[in-house]
Amino acid sequence: MGGDTQDQAGYDILGLFLMAAPERSKEVDALVQNHNPAFFVATDQPRFLLEANPPLGFVRYLNRTLLQVWVLAWAMWKEMYCWSTEIWFLTQGHKAFVLAEFEALSDQTQSYSDADALYSEAMVFAQSDPLDWRMWPSQVPKPLDIASGTKEDWLIKDLVHHALAFFFLHELRHVALHQDGRSFDSPHEEELECDRWAAEFLLARSDSYAAAANEDPVLVKSKRAMGVALGTAVIAHIQELGLWESGMAHPSIAERMERLASELDLPAADLLWNVACSFLLAGLRRRGALPECIECHDQRDLFLKLLRPPTRDSGDRALA
Template sequence: MDVSEAVDQLFSGVVPERIDELRVIWGKEEDRVRLIDTPRFLLQQMWGTIQVSELALRQLWLAGYAAWRAVDAYNMPLALFPLKDFDPEAWLLSPSHAEKEAVFHRLFKMIVEIGEHGGVEGFKWPAEAPFPTEGLKISDPEMKATFDLVCMAGAYVFAHEIAHGLYKPVGNSPDDKIEEERACDAWALSLMLDQADAYAVANGWLPHDVRGKRILGIVIAQLTIVVLTPREVWDRSVDHPSVRERLRSVLLAASEPTPNWFWITVTSMLLAFTRMTGVKIDRAPSSESLRDFAFEICDQLKSE
């Protein structure tokens, strides 16, 4: 299958209410997306074409399955223990939690390890994540739910690159480039969320469920950026806003009401990923609100 057609199908599954608009904006020609054979993470808009490496797609995939294992590990202790007694090291005294966290650790490390390996060939794929192939069928409900979130993460990052092709730069300074990145993040977020409520109502679903799931997918995309961005440029690189700012803008899009599962799921993902990147989350949250805690974790994503 042509890669551009595959991305069209991705958008049709994730944001079907926007697909006609996307066809007008982005067209239907081949080579709008090109799969580039390179042993590094590559996802960029170049000369009117989105260039992406298979490695980048696999790292995003693994990040999605690692994120769900983070939820599996952290959801229960966050639900059981008051945040004023927050002590993730003590949670490891539970054999069940320790086992779940170990599974998360293995998947998380593979996001980086497959990058160091330079590709899929010869890389030992983890049993905890299905291998992405065309026509993949997933029967396990949790694996399927995670697949849906990975698709949402993928739609968001491709939407961001489409936005680069539409953006009219005002200059070429570092500040101009950072402003372009902000605008493309905002455009992709808008594509994913602006018509989600109407789409949900038209199909008999709860709007906050549809919106919440899409935001979870976008959070996975932003956490992938955190993992793959060297910590020394987390605060600001020459051409991107801080990882903290980019993630925070997604969290702010989670307008109330949110599903009762939303903030504990987001907090589980953020807590697990930030701790694995070396950020010390070792102080009690300022309140018992998981929403507040998610923002506090986000605010600690700083360069050393």
């Protein structure tokens, strides 16, 4: 394993699973008993690293990667201020998404500027080599300081935990599939299965937790789904392929997002779809790929249409 060392006093991955989905404690115990997974912290390097080694039964990651998800979460939440309110209003009135109308808003340029400044700070920190804590974004609370954060900060922190749980569960599924002798027609199909299983682990029994905790079941599921959306949005931000191009081993992020969305039974007006649209628009804006116009019926419909590759016909009509 080269420079890798097992992290005895570092991030508690199994504890993360229990924090993200407390109702799954028996399943977590079974995963440990049946697959005996190991989680290793790799020697630091300036890249995003969180991957399984199925034959050897472990998942390795960088502490830098966990911090990169943390700071990017705040950067993407800042982008919500560019989109969220207007998305809600236009879908309430069943109006089209028209980019020119967003960009004509009096404070949109400033909202873009604020989001870009935080994103730039986040990336400077994440790419520093060696990791330089002096570059930590000033608007983002450090993990150890989150106790004194605002309610909004605590919400973002929870989304980060669910995003990280989704990542680690996805990689753990690779290990389990190998140990169980499961095979797939293509690497893409295995990736989609790992996405499905990880999301199901977090979402399928959330109603049980909500009932035990006397919380609204829709709100519980919605919040967890936002974390999954954050996770996929982070991947869309850090990879070089863009939203619609697939790699040798991975399907496109758009396909992965669409598959995950198809499994969600949340109402079309749920805040999850608004948040997911905002995260997606953040990535599209940074790649210069924002659509000019999309006819949409509700927030879920807008999200699914944002996943389609941009098309232009001779009349430059809206995507219907």
